[in-house]
Every structure is written in structure tokens, then in C-alpha cells.
Amino acid sequence: MSLRTTIAALAAVVSLALPVAASAEQKIAFVDLQRVLLEVDDGKAAKGRLQKWLDDRQKEIDREQDALRKEKEVLDKQASAMSPETKAQKEGELQRKVMVLAQKWEKSRAEAANKERQEMEPIINKIDQVISTIAERDDLSFVLDKRDSGIVFARSQHDISNEVIRAYNAAKKPSTSVAKDAPTKK
Numbered sequence: 001m002s003l004r005t006t007i008a009a010l011a012a013v014v015s016l017a018l019p020v021a022a023s024a025e026q027k028i029a030f031v032d033l034q035r036v037l038l039e040v041d042d043g044k045a046a047k048g049r050l051q052k053w054l055d056d057r058q059k060e061i062d063r064e065q066d067a068l069r070k071e072k073e074v075l076d077k078q079a080s081a082m083s084p085e086t087k088a089q090k091e092g093e094l095q096r097k098v099m100v101l102a103q104k105w106e107k108s109r110a111e112a113a114n115k116e117r118q119e120m121e122p123i124i125n126k127i128d129q130v131i132s133t134i135a136e137r138d139d140l141s142f143v144l145d146k147r148d149s150g151i152v153f154a155r156s157q158h159d160i161s162n163e164v165i166r167a168y169n170a171a172k173k174p175s176t177s178v179a180k181d182a183p184t185k186k
Contacts, residue, residue: 026141
């Protein structure tokens with residue numbers, strides 16, 4: 001066997017052996033961040049606040065839409081008695097009102113997305129801290145997001161979602177109970 005063949009064979013063996021040796025030392029877990037976000041206490045509260053805000057905006061838009069619908073019905077009933085110029089003017093006004101309402105709806109959607117980001121960002125940051133703490137404690141090399149990582153299958157023993165939820169909620173409670181139990185000055 002030539003030196004070149006020996007070196008090539010040795011390189012092939014080493015390249016195959018290194019990933020196996022490296023993976024034996026790495027521990028991997030995954031978390032369903034979407035589920036965690038919706039199940040932690042802060043996430044539930046934020047979702048409730050967002051839903052109330054969205055419902056209020058939707059009611060407002062529905063009221064305006066109903067008013068425009070009634071205005072159109074009145075216009076349709078009175079159209080035969082109007083001059084063509086007046087009818088065109090009234091239809092133009094109604095069309096502008098419809099456009100303003102459509103713009104208001106679009107603006108409301110953008111506000112909702114911004115509000116959701118503002119509500120969820122601090123919660124996500126806390127969740128990331130809890131995951132980091134768990135990963136450090138358990139000597140995990142990687143923690144993957146179940147939905148965005150491309151995981152098709154993983155054993156449930158590697159899912160730390162429940163642990164993240166418990167740790168997140170537990171980390172919040174002592175600070176509130178300490179405040180209640182703290183002695184007060186007289």
C-alpha cells in the first residue's frame with residue numbers, strides 16, 4: 001500500500017470517527033416555545049389582554065361597518081328621487097367612508113401585531129433565561145425549538161417544555177410571596 005493510499009484511508013477513518021466521538025458527548029433537548037408561551041402565567045395574561053384589545057377594536061369597526069351599511073341602504077332607497085349629480089356625490093362620500101374604514105382596519109391590524117410583539121417580547125426573554133438555566137444545569141449542548149428546528153420526531157424524554165413552564169411560573173411566585181410575607185414598618 002502506498003503512502004498516499006494509507007494517508008487517504010487514515011483521513012477517511014478519522015473523519016468518520018470524529019463526529020461519532022463528538023456526538024457522544026453532546027446532550028440535546030427540545031422545547032415547544034409556542035406552547036410554553038401560551039401556558040406560562042404571564043403568557044396567559046398577555047393573551048387575555050391582547051384578546052380584549054382585539055375584541056374592543058373589532059366591535060368598534062363592526063359598529064362603523066353597520067353604520068355604513070345602513071347609510072348605503074338609505075342611499076339605495078333614495079337614489080331614484082335624487083339627481084344624478086347628487087347621487088354620484090353621495091356614492092362618492094360613501095365610498096370614501098368605506099376606504100377610511102378599510103384603512104382603519106389595516107392600521108388596527110398593524111397595531112395588533114405591534115402590541116403582541118410588545119406584550120410577548122419580555123415573556124420570551126424570560127423564557128429564554130429559564131431555558132438557559134435548565135440547559136446549564138443539565139449540561140445540554142443544544143436546546144432546539146420544536147416548531148422551527150425541523151424536528152419531525154423526537155422522544156418525549158428530550159422535551160423540556162413542561163419543565164420550562166414550571167420553572168418560569170415558579171420563578172415568578174417567590175418574589176410576590178416574599179413581598180406579602182415581608183415585615184412592615186410601624
